[in-house]
Amino acid sequence: MNISFFWGALLLVDGVFGVDVNVSLSVMEGDSVTLKHHTVIPEDASAEWWFGDKPIAIKQAAGLFSTSKGDDVGFKDRLNLDTQTGSLTITNIRTEDTGDYKLQILGKKKTEPEIFRVIVRDVVKSLSVMVGDTVTLHTGVTDIQRDELIQWKSGVNGLNGDLTIRNIRRDQSGDYELEINTSSMILHRKLHIISGGMKNVSVKEGEYITLDTGLYKTQGFDQIIFKFKDYLIAEINKGNFGFVAHDTSAGGRFKDRLSMPPRHTASLSIHDSRITDSGDYLLNMISSTHTVQRTISVTVSDSGLSPGAIAGIVVAVLLVVLAVAGVIYHRWKRSLN
Template identity: 30%
Template sequence: MKSLGLIFVFSLVVSDVSGAETDVVESVSVIVGDSVTLHTDVTEIPDSIEWRFGKHLIARISESDEGKPTKPKRKRLQLDHQTGDLKINKVRIADFGLYELEINSDTTGLSSKKFNISGVNNLNGVKLVPVLERDSVILSPGLTEIQRDDQITWTFNGTLIGQLKNQTPEIFADVLDGRFQGRLHLNQQNGSLSITNVGPNTAGPYVVDITKSGSSYTIHKTFRVTTIDGGNRMSVMEGTSVTLESGVSKIHRDDLVIWRCEYGDSVIAEIRHGNFATFDGPDGRFRRKLKLDFKTGSLTIRKTRTKHAGLYHLDITGNRRTIFKRFNLSVYTRDWSPCVIAVIGVAVLLLVVVAFGAVVTCFLKRLLVKQKIVFPQPAGTRLYPDLRKDLRLDRRTMQC
């Protein structure tokens, strides 16, 4: 009887523990604009799978639906009809909260999982990565260290180009006509992807899928690599003004215009939602120097100084266009330029040579007249013309 009591108490403890497991909530941290997939971890579709956000049913697969998943309640949700996994595309702040999965199976019974999605705001969404043609770029998934069971996969336009499993990197450079041959490197420490010699055929969307060991979700990050030209080279005299032209005739209200200076990679001017502003820069070098054309987005630098020389980047992004430009500005002083100094130096040197030659010629003429030197000449030749005809020597003063 005593043993039966112990068995009964033990069964209660087990029941309590199993019930506690169903209440475990997995925390999922996402940057706004990234995507995330919540996994069911089932090998085959059970009788029914239901996803709820809060108390609202948002997706379902059941036998009554003849194996076809119901259309998710939100446009950015995707339900995998083979695994029941739920993908949330381009996560917004409104998507933060508790997601509950209920699985009903004849073999395993009723089970559930919970995910609490939270994160930080990032207004950029997709990471735009402008790269100079033939330059290199590193796309980072944002991980400091890769664990052994972490899985990282990189795709380009939906094609697998690299993966990291068991801390072993693997590159698939022979895909897409071999355009990535010798151009890719996958860092086994942090999962970042390096692309060398970027060209138009390797520009486009790159997606990294990150599945941490022991987790039931996958983070998706999207990078859009674009190529830009070598930059417009401009030169201006110190103290004058220069305008960096945007190349567009009109800025639309949905356009985001960003001017950046390479010094400190700081934003010095912007147009956002129809509002425009200029900034002084990290050290105040642009204070009262900038004028932004709110109609075209062109930027004028007034009364330039040598400290304003360098690279300037223009990014225009909107629903109708994406433009990246780079300007290489040089500012020269009012002092003599090295080129002018070199020309003057050569001219002075020539004058010295001519003057020295005249002195030597005059000395020889005097010597010829006073000493009556006769130059021997081989027979039948006239190596030395009659110098006396060319002499203009005053015999009284012996001056040339």
């Protein structure tokens, strides 16, 4: 199994920062993670788990075990110890739990400690999408071995375990749960999806078109791409919240008419809309953990009258008003005489 730094990275690393690390894991805040030890601990042996230089869980030779020491370093009610194998489970893991976890078996036979390096990332756990979006929840797994498991509550789609929901409906809102079970760890993850909203935009010619993502800045996404048909017309990148307008694309039809709305909303505005701007616009919102594809159908209708015609009507109305006022004034003067 190859797992990259997406949903549950599992890498073998040696000699990092002067410490011999057996297993390195990259997980998300809120995950439940089990650090596996496969052999049964002898009855006359004890086991100790350390977080950095602090003990957090102990299994004594007499069969007694305790995780109370973990309470003192921020793990209160979040540690579970398998009394047979010594595997340690950390529930609702936090970014401050990042660090090295060492398992030391103490018995008649000397054994080398096992060290797990755990990196906890703060990644969005709730995803708001629109009805009809295509949503892909990434595991990061590129190959699954026979003795390893990746399972979604709603089923697995594809050999890499990524779950894709096409044309999502309102009734598909809710929690999506992931389990990854490998030789070195068990990982449980939950993502909440909220589906709603509308995706059709209708404006009059000359008005603004806003392709709305519903996001403040990039809000959990690394990149947002806007396309008209097959043409890339704009993108927003997470790094410096940079906006790039490709307004010479699509034959230059959007030249000098693309901008990002104020107040750091990650959306696209098209100024001075034209009837030829009508069509389907594709939004591709990308992150390491999930991808959302959205199609927004835009209709630009004829405003009915040109600016010149409108100005002419206004002038004509003013002339009529002045004429009526003149007649009324003239009759009033005659009545006085």
